[in-house]
Amino acid sequence: GDSVTQMEGPVTLSEEAFLTINCTYTATGYPSLFWYVQYPGEGLQLLLKATKADDKGSNKGFEATYRKETTSFHLEKGSVQVSDSAVYFCALSRGTSYGKLTFGQGTILTVHP
Amino acid sequence: GAGVSQSPSNKVTEKGKDVELRCDPISGHTALYWYRQSLGQGLEFLIYFQGNSAPDKSGLPSDRFSAERTGGSVSTLTIQRTQQEDSAVYLCASSSFGGELFFGEGSRLTVL
Numbered sequence: 001g002d003s004v005t006q007m008e009g010p011v012t013l014s015e016e017a018f019l020t021i022n023c024t025y026t027a028t029g030y031p032s033l034f035w036y037v038q039y040p041g042e043g044l045q046l047l048l049k050a051t052k053a054d055d056k057g058s059n060k061g062f063e064a065t066y067r068k069e070t071t072s073f074h075l076e077k078g079s080v081q082v083s084d085s086a087v088y089f090c091a092l093s094r095g096t097s098y099g100k101l102t103f104g105q106g107t108i109l110t111v112h113p
Numbered sequence: 114g115a116g117v118s119q120s121p122s123n124k125v126t127e128k129g130k131d132v133e134l135r136c137d138p139i140s141g142h143t144a145l146y147w148y149r150q151s152l153g154q155g156l157e158f159l160i161y162f163q164g165n166s167a168p169d170k171s172g173l174p175s176d177r178f179s180a181e182r183t184g185g186s187v188s189t190l191t192i193q194r195t196q197q198e199d200s201a202v203y204l205c206a207s208s209s210f211g212g213e214l215f216f217g218e219g220s221r222l223t224v225l
Contacts, residue, residue: 043117044204044216089156099146099206099214100169103156 002027006090006104013111021075021107023090031092033073038087080111117217125223134190134220138207145188151201195224
């Protein structure tokens with residue numbers, strides 16, 4: 001079956017540091033890939049997505065590129081802020097089941113001033 | 114409403130009792146999803162509604178779990194004879210057909 005594996009956290013960074021959160025997936029065919037973010041006390045929010053190989057999703061300074069050859073969708077940000085502290089989830093969905101998501105375990109990110 | 118609304122936000126119950134969790138989706142969203150977020154299992158899909166029909170119930174963990182949706186709007190997730198392993202945060206999400214999912218803040222269930 002489908003699965004998503006994220007790097008284990010927690011990840012602790014200083015403000016303005018570079019962020020990478022690794023995500024790899026196992027799925028047949030061509031799933032759509034997502035990053036969701038959960039800020040403290042809030043619901044899950046879509047951060048970015050990519051629907052086909054080599055697509056780059058971007059939002060709020062975050063980027064991730066759909067790499068079919070390595071089955072990866074790593075999240076990156078060049079300079080993190082304290083306000084980026086949250087839990088980040090990588091996820092995939094297939095075809096017409098767009099909203100039926102398979103999630104990774106989540107990575108807690110804490111950014112210190 | 115402005116967003117997906119879930120109630121109650123917190124529920125503490127005794128083992129063996131039944132609980133109902135409610136989801137009020139964004140107005141006009143035809144698709145509605147229930148997920149469960151627990152420490153041991155992470156985020157898991159439970160059930161999907163399109164309108165009032167549930168074409169995918171594959172994530173419901175046992176026959177103690179059921180859900181319905183009425184009027185193409187509000188949905189209720191019912192857990193009968195709750196067990197301690199049912200303790201989790203139950204998330205609801207809605208979307209237009211093929212559109213982005215919008216999640217509620219969840220209902221935290223604690224079974225003593």
